[in-house]
Amino acid sequence: MSSTTPAVEMKDIVIRFPGVLANDHVNLTLRQGEIHALLGENGAGKSTLMNALAGLYKPVSGTTKVNGELVDFNSPKDAIAKGIGMVHQHFKLVPTHTVTENILLGMDEPRFLMNLKKYDEKILELEEQYGLYVDPAAKIWQLPVGAQQRVEILKTLYRGAEILIMDEPTAVLAPQEIDDLMVTMRSMTDQGKSIIFISHKLHEVIAVADRVTVLRKGIVTAHGKSLEGLTKRNLAQLMVGRDVVFSVEKEEREAGDVVLEMKDVYAKNNKGLPALQGISLRVHSGEILGIAGVGGNGQSELAETITGLRECEGLIEINGEEISNQPPIEAIARGVSHIPEDRTTVGSAPSLSITDNMIMKNYNQEPIGNGWSINFARAGEHAQKLKEKYNILAPNVRTPAGKLSGGNLQKLILAREISSYPRLMVAMQPTRGLDVGAIEAIQSLLLEQRQSGTAILLISEELDELLSLSDRIAVISDGKIVGAVLAEDADINEIGLMMTGGTDD
Amino acid sequence: MSTRLKVEKRVDVPSWLPLVTSIGSVVLAFIIGGIIFKIVGGKPFEAAKYFYQAVFGSWAVFSDTMVKATPLILVGVACAIAFKMRLWNIGAEGQFYAGAFGASLVVLIPIVPLETTPKFIVIGLMMLFGMIAGAIWGFIPGYLKAKYKVNEIITTLMLNYIIINWNNFWIFDKWSDRGFQMTATFDRVAWLPRLADYAKQIKAFAGVTLHLGVLFGIVAAAIVWWIFRYSRWGYEIKLIGDNPEAARYAGIDISKNIILVMAFSGALAGLAGMSEISGVVHRLQESISPGYGFTGIIVAWLAKLNPFVIIPVSVLFAGLIVAGRELQPAGLSFLLQGIILFMLISSDVLLRYKIRILRTDEEAA
Numbered sequence: 085m086s087s088t089t090p091a092v093e094m095k096d097i098v099i100r101f102p103g104v105l106a107n108d109h110v111n112l113t114l115r116q117g118e119i120h121a122l123l124g125e126n127g128a129g130k131s132t133l134m135n136a137l138a139g140l141y142k143p144v145s146g147t148t149k150v151n152g153e154l155v156d157f158n159s160p161k162d163a164i165a166k167g168i169g170m171v172h173q174h175f176k177l178v179p180t181h182t183v184t185e186n187i188l189l190g191m192d193e194p195r196f197l198m199n200l201k202k203y204d205e206k207i208l209e210l211e212e213q214y215g216l217y218v219d220p221a222a223k224i225w226q227l228p229v230g231a232q233q234r235v236e237i238l239k240t241l242y243r244g245a246e247i248l249i250m251d252e253p254t255a256v257l258a259p260q261e262i263d264d265l266m267v268t269m270r271s272m273t274d275q276g277k278s279i280i281f282i283s284h285k286l287h288e289v290i291a292v293a294d295r296v297t298v299l300r301k302g303i304v305t306a307h308g309k310s311l312e313g314l315t316k317r318n319l320a321q322l323m324v325g326r327d328v329v330f331s332v333e334k335e336e337r338e339a340g341d342v343v344l345e346m347k348d349v350y351a352k353n354n355k356g357l358p359a360l361q362g363i364s365l366r367v368h369s370g371e372i373l374g375i376a377g378v379g380g381n382g383q384s385e386l387a388e389t390i391t392g393l394r395e396c397e398g399l400i401e402i403n404g405e406e407i408s409n410q411p412p413i414e415a416i417a418r419g420v421s422h423i424p425e426d427r428t429t430v431g432s433a434p435s436l437s438i439t440d441n442m443i444m445k446n447y448n449q450e451p452i453g454n455g456w457s458i459n460f461a462r463a464g465e466h467a468q469k470l471k472e473k474y475n476i477l478a479p480n481v482r483t484p485a486g487k488l489s490g491g492n493l494q495k496l497i498l499a500r501e502i503s504s505y506p507r508l509m510v511a512m513q514p515t516r517g518l519d520v521g522a523i524e525a526i527q528s529l530l531l532e533q534r535q536s537g538t539a540i541l542l543i544s545e546e547l548d549e550l551l552s553l554s555d556r557i558a559v560i561s562d563g564k565i566v567g568a569v570l571a572e573d574a575d576i577n578e579i580g581l582m583m584t585g586g587t588d589d
Numbered sequence: 590m591s592t593r594l595k596v597e598k599r600v601d602v603p604s605w606l607p608l609v610t611s612i613g614s615v616v617l618a619f620i621i622g623g624i625i626f627k628i629v630g631g632k633p634f635e636a637a638k639y640f641y642q643a644v645f646g647s648w649a650v651f652s653d654t655m656v657k658a659t660p661l662i663l664v665g666v667a668c669a670i671a672f673k674m675r676l677w678n679i680g681a682e683g684q685f686y687a688g689a690f691g692a693s694l695v696v697l698i699p700i701v702p703l704e705t706t707p708k709f710i711v712i713g714l715m716m717l718f719g720m721i722a723g724a725i726w727g728f729i730p731g732y733l734k735a736k737y738k739v740n741e742i743i744t745t746l747m748l749n750y751i752i753i754n755w756n757n758f759w760i761f762d763k764w765s766d767r768g769f770q771m772t773a774t775f776d777r778v779a780w781l782p783r784l785a786d787y788a789k790q791i792k793a794f795a796g797v798t799l800h801l802g803v804l805f806g807i808v809a810a811a812i813v814w815w816i817f818r819y820s821r822w823g824y825e826i827k828l829i830g831d832n833p834e835a836a837r838y839a840g841i842d843i844s845k846n847i848i849l850v851m852a853f854s855g856a857l858a859g860l861a862g863m864s865e866i867s868g869v870v871h872r873l874q875e876s877i878s879p880g881y882g883f884t885g886i887i888v889a890w891l892a893k894l895n896p897f898v899i900i901p902v903s904v905l906f907a908g909l910i911v912a913g914r915e916l917q918p919a920g921l922s923f924l925l926q927g928i929i930l931f932m933l934i935s936s937d938v939l940l941r942y943k944i945r946i947l948r949t950d951e952e953a954a
């Protein structure tokens with residue numbers, strides 16, 4: 085194999101799902117030793133294409149060459165045999181097993197006796213080689229997400245992968261971890277590996293990739309373009325097919341009455357440790373209060389106590405009515421809507437239809453709910469209307485929610501939560517893991533809500549987002565509000581300092 | 590040039606496919622059963638004829654099959670509603686016995702004077718008591734799960750043994766008929782009407798044992814179908830079954846629904862017990878169920894929790910029970926049950942994968 089033979093050459097790949105042409109004659113060429121970004125909006129067909137390369141899906145037509153050799157994969161095993169490894173967005177690890185055990189899982193060696201110590205050593209060497217540090221004897225559940233991802237990468241490397249596919253690896257990482265990941269990726273290509281890197285975040289693509297292939301609705305709009313000289317704006321245009329405004333316009337608006345009032349709220353996390361330690365805050369009608377903070381400092385618990393999903397001590401009032409420690413239905417009845425942190429495990433029911441998911445909050449109210457029964461004809465119309473209005477891409481409203489891509493699922497949740505005309509909206513990481521097109525749409529929807537007088541509590545780890553959307557920003561650290569500023573005279577460095585100020589490391 | 594089989598994951602399942610594979614597996618099971626029968630020295634076609642005659646041969650035997658199908662339908666529907674919410678009620682057997690006990694109370698205490706009360710009131714009271722008793726037997730594990738997170742698989746299973754022995758205590762010790770392991774035959778007023786009762790008016794009904802209970806089964810299936818399809822409660826059940834976290838987030842009270850569904854499921858299984866003693870055995874005795882409560886689990890599962898599909902599946906299993914009495918060796922019917930189950934479960938693979946036949950020259954590389 086000469087160094088000019090591409091590592092991967094996919095030609096005219098066609099993959100069809102019912103009602104969707106996910107990949108329409110797609111070409112992709114991965115050169116040896118490069119980082120190749122695969123960019124595209126949600127539902128563009130990136131994961132589908134890569135699942136085909138990893139042997140999970142079977143193209144209807146098209147050819148794939150690996151190192152110049154024509155291949156036809158029937159299972160991921162075939163792909164691994166050709167040196168292709170994929171790090172999926174949702175990790176496939178066994179939480180109660182150690183790092184080493186997870187890496188060895190499914191391998192032919194060791195055959196019978198585990199002799200974990202010996203393999204711990206081997207894995208440490210591998211870690212050393214690529215700068216992917218994680219304790220081999222640690223159990224998966226004890227590890228933060230970033231470390232779990234490193235285990236996934238080690239898993240593919242251990243299996244001898246020369247070509248790595250990383251499906252949205254940064255979506256789950258904190259900024260510092262993203263920097264670390266990029267260093268690792270560079271070190272891997274320096275040692276001869278080739279990487280396909282899927283991401284929505286344009287600045288990441290620009291920072292780390294050599295070339296980029298852009299997909300839009302299953303069609304390639306840029307094939308292996310060099311990133312030199314490409315701007316964020318160029319890329320965004322290729323992705324969504326139109327000009328994208330990067331900072332949404334926020335209109336002036338006087339804040340109204342207090343909608344949410346929290347006084348001295350304490351709550352515990354799932355492990356029974358203190359998560360909220362005396363939170364007091366107010367959100368007014370027509371105002372967006374941003375909550376900034378490093379993940380895991382009480383943000384989830386804050387959203388959950390307000391929406392009735394978690395017990396707490398202290399006072400929480402909506403329009404002067406106390407709702408602390410009431411079941412979730414009480415908050416819903418008082419006009420509290422909630423965009424949960426986790427779209428798949430909390431916000432939706434994967435095997436139920438789009439319609440069923442759309443009526444989760446109003447199935448018991450006229451005109452959908454009707455005494456004992458549900459008017460499914462009306463529910464279907466309601467879902468159809470929202471699907472069109474929010475531009476949710478899916479074959480029809482009977483499609484199971486689990487089949488939607490992340491962005492479309494998020495739009496479904498947003499459509500549902502907004503269509504109830506909420507008085508308070510608790511939005512947790514509403515744009516996490518989404519592409520620019522969807523982020524823009526969702527941010528504008530939030531601002532529209534603010535304009536119509538909804539009070540919004542926006543919890544996010546993206547400082548840019550908080551700065552451009554919020555009226556005020558409060559910083560949470562270690563379960564306490566450690567500072568609050570008006571967004572217009574906020575200083576990003578100062579906020580960053582407050583965010584980390586309360587923690588030890 | 591040679592050919593090769595290729596197994597691929599299906600992306601979508603055509604709506605007709607589940608039906609075709611289900612029927613196909615049953616047919617295939619019979620063929621395999623026939624071959625085995627042949628090997629052990631039987632005459633499969635003769636046997637098939639006997640089988641057919643034993644199950645559908647005349648109105649009388651078909652009605653026998655339907656009589657056996659009745660408790661299966663009710664218990665199957667009872668299991669379906671619990672399973673829809675991913676509540677593993679494997680205590681339908683016990684709830685069946687509880688229902689039989691509850692219904693018997695009406696006659697054995699008696700709650701109303703049997704000589705003077707009209708039949709429809711006695712039967713109505715037996716239904717009510719049977720369902721309440723079954724519901725209590727479902728409520729207990731439901732409450733324990735909702736309040737204390739006690740695993741319902743264990744509690745429902747254990748409660749089966751408790752109620753069977755509780756029944757035995759009353760049958761042996763208190764209500765024993767001359768020392769036999771059964772109570773005295775119920776007064777006729779407590780018998781569900783049977784077609785045979787109308788033999789005087791319609792000759793063809795002579796000896797036909799089909800009783801009103803089969804209607805309970807069909808009505809219950811229709812009601813549960815409606816609940817699943819159109820009701821608010823059914824929606825809540827589906828949502829909890831699919832993702833309890835999402836259901837909680839949607840403001841649904843999960844504890845309340847666990848208790849309600851378990852009690853409802855128990856009530857239906859209890860009604861099956863009532864229908865069995867009032868329609869078939871006409872007394873409370875030791876063994877009133879050849880494991881209906883467990884067969885019902887299989888029935889519900891094979892019918893993919895669709896209440897209407899439960900009806901034909903119950904008839905099929907009832908046919909196998911009935912035929913088991915006629916065919917020699919008697920084990921053949923169990924063998925067939927086993928093969929059908931095996932086929933149906935493995936046919937699920939066809940729903941998830943498709944198999945293509947390729948000529949080798951078609952393949953790339």
Ligand SMILES: Nc1ncnc2c1ncn2[C@@H]1O[C@H](COP(=O)(O)OP(=O)(O)O)[C@@H](O)[C@H]1O
Binds near residue numbers: 129
């Ligand atoms: N298993 C599937 N069944 C049906 N449709 C699917 C399936 N997987 C993906 N799709 C559809 O194919 C399209 C491409 O999806 P995907 O490859 O996941 O997009 P991306 O990874 O670029 O966000 C979307 O419209 C999606 O809804």
Ligand SMILES: [Mg+2]
Binds near residue numbers: 130131132489
């Ligand atoms: Mg994807």
